[in-house]
Amino acid sequence: MEEFITVRSFDLPADFAIVRLKIEAEGIEYQVADELTVETYNLISHAIGGIKLKVRKSDYARTNELLEGMGFREGKIKPRLIDKILAEPATQRRLKYVLIGFLLVVVLIVVFVLTS
Secondary structure, three states: OOOOEEEEOOOOOOHHHHHHHHHHHHOOOEEEHHHHHHHHHHHHHHHHHHEEEEEEEHHHHHHHHHHOOOOOOOOOOOOOHHHHHHHHHHHHHHHHHHHHHHHHHHHHHHHHHHHH
């Protein structure tokens, strides 16, 4: 039996769902690892390496070409919109003020509860 090797990993289940449809349409046999974990606990996707798509060694080149044609480049992750927004200095300043305000409210609530 031929060995299956990992072609890509996906942080978002939606990205993998699109790829799965294309892979199945092309008739490429595949295996998946950690799909249910990422779907259930999406916040730990980066920690476990995302959803891993594995294909037979003989289908690796064809699958790789197919994925690159879809915009899933090897080793290059497309930045998400939220990452671009959070990278802006104005957004970072606003987040800092929101966090300070939130902490101030929490401290006031704790003081109020302890003194009453």
